[in-house]
Each structure stands twice: as structure tokens, then as C-alpha cells.
Amino acid sequence: MFHFHEMEGITMLTATASSLNDRLVAYRHCWIEGLRIFLGALLIYKGYYFVEHLEVLYRIIDQEMAISAFVVSHYVVFAHLGGGVMIVFGILTRIAVFVQLPIVLIGAIYFSGEGGEFFGPTAELEYSLLILVLLIVFFFYGAGKWSVDHRILRRDSEDT
Numbered sequence: 310m311f312h313f314h315e316m317e318g319i320t321m322l323t324a325t326a327s328s329l330n331d332r333l334v335a336y337r338h339c340w341i342e343g344l345r346i347f348l349g350a351l352l353i354y355k356g357y358y359f360v361e362h363l364e365v366l367y368r369i370i371d372q373e374m375a376i377s378a379f380v381v382s383h384y385v386v387f388a389h390l391g392g393g394v395m396i397v398f399g400i401l402t403r404i405a406v407f408v409q410l411p412i413v414l415i416g417a418i419y420f421s422g423e424g425g426e427f428f429g430p431t432a433e434l435e436y437s438l439l440i441l442v443l444l445i446v447f448f449f450y451g452a453g454k455w456s457v458d459h460r461i462l463r464r465d466s467e468d469t
Contacts, residue, residue: 342455348443349397352409356389385412396447399456406448413441 359366363382370378388408395405417437452458 338454341450342453344443345399345402345447345453345456346397348440348447349393349395351440352389352393352396354393356386356393359386359389385416388412399452399458402452402456402458403448406444409444410441410448413437413444417441 366382367378370381392405
């Protein structure tokens with residue numbers, strides 16, 4: 310893993326690239342699982358924020374959409390809270406992500422910041438785009454090894 314090299318009387322300690330790469334590959338699921346849990350926690354936080362500011366959400370939806378503010382706002386709140394918990398624990402992750410996509414695509418990007426400008430006074434647009442990218446990643450990747458889905462699927466494959 311580490312090698313000592315001597316150059317002109319100076320001993321240097323270096324790590325080989327292959328061993329570092331091997332370690333990164335071996336623990337890559339830790340990073341992706343942490344990212345999934347972080348994404349779920351962000352969605353739970355945002356859902357709680359919407360619960361605390363429900364009247365603002367009602368007003369924005371009434372002004373901009375011809376759909377019932379009650380229905381849309383409750384969809385957003387329950388999707389964020391319930392979907393966030395599902396993503397954190399890896400329960401039906403792809404379905405939970407799929408439910409989030411319309412909210413992020415339509416709501417968050419359309420209503421982000423003042424005019425949705427990049428690097429404006431608020432970071433709402435950048436935050437929404439980051440969440441969108443993470444949702445797309447987990448829509449294709451799935452729940453991962455540290456999830457309820459994996460435990461159930463692994464148990465089913467061990468039984469057969």
C-alpha cells in the first residue's frame with residue numbers, strides 16, 4: 310500500500326495509485342449510501358419547512374396555478390415527508406424518487422428565487438438543480454446495499 314522511496318538521501322513515503330483506487334472502489338457504496346441518506350434528510354427538512362409555512366405555499370400556488378392549492382400543497386408536503394423517510398431507509402426508493410420529480414421539475418425550479426437566476430441573492434435554483442440531479446441518480450441507481458429494499462431482495466434471493 311505505502312512504499313518508501315529514497316531520492317538523494319531523502320526518504321519519501323508514497324501510496325500507490327492502484328491501492329488507493331482499490332480502497333475507493335471497495336468503499337464506494339458507503340459514499341453513495343451516505344448521499345442517499347443526506348438527500349432523504351434534505352427532503353424531510355423541506356417538507357417540515359413547508360408544514361411550518363403552509364400559508365405561503367397556499368398563496369404561491371393560488372397565484373400561479375389553476376389547480377387547488379389545498380391538493381397541491383398537501384401533495385408536496387406528504388411527498389417530501391413520506392418520500393424523504395422512504396429514501397433515508399431505502400424503502401421503495403425509485404417510487405419515492407419518482408414522486409419527488411414533478412415537485413422539483415415544476416415547483417422548485419419554476420418558483421426558485423427571484424426569477425430563478427443563477428448565483429442570485431438566494432441559492433434556491435442551485436439547490437433545486439442539485440436535488441434534481443441527485444433524484445435522477447437514485448432513480449437509476451436504486452436504494453443500494455444499506456437499505457430495506459436490499460435486505461428484502463437479498464433475503465428473497467437467498468430463499469430461492
